[in-house]
Amino acid sequence: MQTMDIEATEVVIVGAGGTGLTLAAELALAGVPAVVLDQLPGRNPQSRAGAVQPRTAELLQLRGLLDSALERSVDHRSVGGHFAGLPAPLDYSVWDTRYPSPLSLPQDRLEALLEDRLAELGGRVLRRHRLVDLQQDAEKVTAIVAGPDGIRSIRGRYLVACDGAHSNVRKLTGAAFPGQAGTVRSASADLVLTGDVADADHISGNIRTSPQGHFTLLTPLGNGLHKLTFSGPQTSRADADAPVTAEEVRAVLRATHGGSVDVAEVRYASRFSNASRQLEQYRHGRVLFAGDSAHIHLPAGGQGLNLGVQDAFNLGWKLAALIRDGAAEQLLDSYHAERHPLPGCSRSPGPRA
Numbered sequence: 001m002q003t004m005d006i007e008a009t010e011v012v013i014v015g016a017g018g019t020g021l022t023l024a025a026e027l028a029l030a031g032v033p034a035v036v037l038d039q040l041p042g043r044n045p046q047s048r049a050g051a052v053q054p055r056t057a058e059l060l061q062l063r064g065l066l067d068s069a070l071e072r073s074v075d076h077r078s079v080g081g082h083f084a085g086l087p088a089p090l091d092y093s094v095w096d097t098r099y100p101s102p103l104s105l106p107q108d109r110l111e112a113l114l115e116d117r118l119a120e121l122g123g124r125v126l127r128r129h130r131l132v133d134l135q136q137d138a139e140k141v142t143a144i145v146a147g148p149d150g151i152r153s154i155r156g157r158y159l160v161a162c163d164g165a166h167s168n169v170r171k172l173t174g175a176a177f178p179g180q181a182g183t184v185r186s187a188s189a190d191l192v193l194t195g196d197v198a199d200a201d202h203i204s205g206n207i208r209t210s211p212q213g214h215f216t217l218l219t220p221l222g223n224g225l226h227k228l229t230f231s232g233p234q235t236s237r238a239d240a241d242a243p244v245t246a247e248e249v250r251a252v253l254r255a256t257h258g259g260s261v262d263v264a265e266v267r268y269a270s271r272f273s274n275a276s277r278q279l280e281q282y283r284h285g286r287v288l289f290a291g292d293s294a295h296i297h298l299p300a301g302g303q304g305l306n307l308g309v310q311d312a313f314n315l316g317w318k319l320a321a322l323i324r325d326g327a328a329e330q331l332l333d334s335y336h337a338e339r340h341p342l343p344g345c346s347r348s349p350g351p352r353a
């Protein structure tokens with residue numbers, strides 16, 4: 001593999017999911033040079049997260065993006081929610097917010113909106129570019145990146161890990177990620193349904209269970225697809241990387257919906273667990289962590305993506321203030337202080353796996 005010369009920038013953003021794209025757009029808005037890289041050839045087309053929560057809606061509105069988010073949203077609303085499936089319903093109507101109802105915006109559409117904004121601001125994502133190593137010294141951090149044209153080195157003042165739950169940056173920096181291993185495995189699939197789809201739309205949003213331990217939540221995506229979030233005896237035992245098959249989905253739908261709907265196609269699908277972990281520090285010298293690279297929990301509930309977007313908003317203006325306006329280095333430490341749980345919140349360390 002050919003090694004290329006060192007490229008200079010101010011911020012290297014590893015990962016172009018919702019967190020990385022938000023941060024990239026914030027830095028572009030402030031005129032701060034950044035390189036955004038992602039190992040994948042394109043955006044993940046799976047709907048995954050389904051809800052924009054009140055604070056994220058406020059931030060989108062601040063950036064003039066809320067109208068576009070509303071245009072891309074699915075026309076159904078709920079009045080509250082939950083955090084990670086905990087038995088504590090959230091009622092946003094008591095908050096001092098203009099947007100007390102979660103907005104039904106699938107993650108792929110929010111990411112498209114963010115990447116469009118980044119492009120309008122002159123930024124772009126280097127796709128098929130994978131971070132393979134990094135080094136930092138007192139002045140700079142160097143990212144070693146494998147791309148289609150070989151290995152390149154990108155040197156910046158800061159590197160932000162937005163590289164998701166299996167963060168390579170976390171591994172390369174040796175950052176501890178304490179918490180609890182997953183005990184329950186579930187799956188999410190974007191489906192083409194047949195049968196009484198109107199009935200499926202009617203019952204969408206309802207959680208259904210079976211005596212055999214199946215669980216389903218069916219939601220129309222407004223583009224001919226339905227998102228099914230589900231678990232059951234077969235799914236909870238499946239390997240994390242095992243493909244989600246039409247047979248598996250069919251069995252769980254039969255258990256919770258009888259024969260009213262069937263699966264014509266599993267368009268996109270993946271598995272997740274209720275593993276729950278959080279970095280002890282969101283800042284490791286010139287390397288900062290945001291989104292799933294910093295914290296994971298059961299993704300159901302719409303907060304995984306929302307937390308990442310909010311991390312990025314918090315971090316973006318601080319990096320811009322340091323780099324562009326010469327703010328004091330200590331400003332960056334307030335990112336950890338503000339985005340990590342408040343002191344006094346009890347958290348069981350749990351088993352390490």
Ligand SMILES: Cc1cc2nc3c(=O)[nH]c(=O)nc-3n(C[C@H](O)[C@H](O)[C@H](O)COP(=O)(O)OP(=O)(O)OC[C@H]3O[C@@H](n4cnc5c(N)ncnc54)[C@H](O)[C@@H]3O)c2cc1C
Pocket residue numbers: 014015016017018019020037038039040048049050051107129130131132162163164165167168169187188269270271272290291292293299300301302303304305306308
């Ligand atoms: C099946 C499923 C269902 C979900 N449902 C919900 C839900 O209902 N509600 C909710 O809030 N959340 C849900 N989530 C979680 C939500 O998707 C995440 O919280 C969110 O994607 C986190 O965003 P992120 O940008 O931090 O990380 P990611 O979206 O994981 O993005 C990380 C990016 O980094 C890139 N990357 C990784 N390693 C490297 C590397 N070495 N070099 C370059 N690029 C790299 C990846 O390709 C990826 O594009 C779900 C997740 C899954 C898998």
